[in-house]
Amino acid sequence: MIGKVDQPRVEKAIVQDKTHFLQMKEHPWLSTASFIAILLLWEWVSQMAWVPPLFLPAPSSILSEGWTMLKTGIIFKHIFSSLTRILWGFVIACSLGVMVGILIGFFSIPEAVGNPIIAATFPIPKIAILPLLILWLGIGEASKVAVIALGVFFPMVINVYTGVKNVDPLLIKAALSLGSNRARIIRKVILPSILPMIFAGMKLGIGIALLLVVAAEMVAADAGIGFMILTAADLMQTKKLMVGLIILSLLGIFFNWLFQKLERFFVPWKQ
């Protein structure tokens, strides 16, 4: 036999599963436990007064501060202001984004006109446009809503555009062969095809909206979470500031959960 080398024989050689290490183990309790552990560590560090409470107040004191703000209702005023701005900006941006995205994705002339405009304006950090928007629309609500709308519009329009470009051409052919015209194709094939992309755009957009609402409220506002955080910092009320951060985190988590539920409901054909 070619390549045969005289080697001592082993009795048995058992085949091992070489992919063994690829199977990620699940650690169901570790996530919760580690989270609690970090909080406890933080609490301990603060209680021992190793860090001045001005810099790092204890979680328990932040919580009680939050509870007080909840009872006085002051917190709701800020949340309501911010949410109203987010909602308006978000709704405007999503509807415009979907319309423009379909337009430039499906028709060649809007694509030729729209693409360079989007490519040129997309990279500008939206917060840098805020002064210009204030100049145009005044210091009130309109400029804040506009900056949020602008920020959410771009991920939406780009997602929708990509979605339209990736619609399965076979489905369009099938619809055409069954008698659809162009308008029907958009409504009955393109729109449902891009629904998952729209939801992806919304999830991206809500993060941007939270960022921009806070930024806009820090520039000029008399209410809102951003305003609350900034004034708390000015007055060295670190606990209040921390409450603001927790609210932002909770809002982010809530919106993600909400969009996930909505997606399940509106896109039942994707598991």
Place this chain on the structure above:
Amino acid sequence: MKVLIDHISKVYIDRRGESTEALQDIHFAIEENEFVVVVGPSGCGKSTLLNIIAGLLSSTSGQVIFEGTQTDSRPHTAVVFQDFALFPWRTVLKNIVYGPEESGVKRKEQFEIAKRYITLVGLQGFENKYPHQLSGGMKQRVSIARALANNPLLLLMDEPFSALDAQTRTLMQYELSRIWEETHKSLLYITHNIQEAVFLGDRVVVLSRRPGRILDIIKIDLPRPRGEHLTLEKKYLEYADAIWGHIKKQAREAMEEAG
């Protein structure tokens, strides 16, 4: 009603301006209630031909003519694609009513049409399933029902069973044969499978490799209803052998070119 494929040629021109001739002077007719199968080696432009007839692609020269039809708004053709092309966001029932929906049939009537074709293709109990919940064979049943529900003058099928496993494919051939014998739709069926062509067709159009030309048109004189027993008959095998004789050399050349 008769569909005339009138001297169709197709030349593709790519971005660099190089041209590829896909079809060369294809000329034949599909009679009313006739089952015509186009068979040929891979890359003979079969699918190109089907797309031209379906109005989903323009020909370079020649035209497709529906003779003796009433001028109504009814769609002329409906296509069953190899990859099913079902709308994933529509249930089985909603997929099937797509055509009637588009031609403005009333909702109640849509439902009756759907029910009829669901029964015909054997999809009872699956009405409210989504395509991703179905097997390949079931998906293709939905696609066939959807095409038939559109009430086309000519039903077009583009290698409809190629994406299925061999056993499902054989069963679906029997099914299609049964469905066709119940509906007698004018049908143009594209395949590269010779046995399938002989089993299903009234006539078989044999195409050459690129550029696709008609090598022969063979009338399949086998009794209907056709079933499993047919595949053992001498005449069936002779037809298959005759077609293979035409295609063998072409297929080998195509294979070597591709390799």
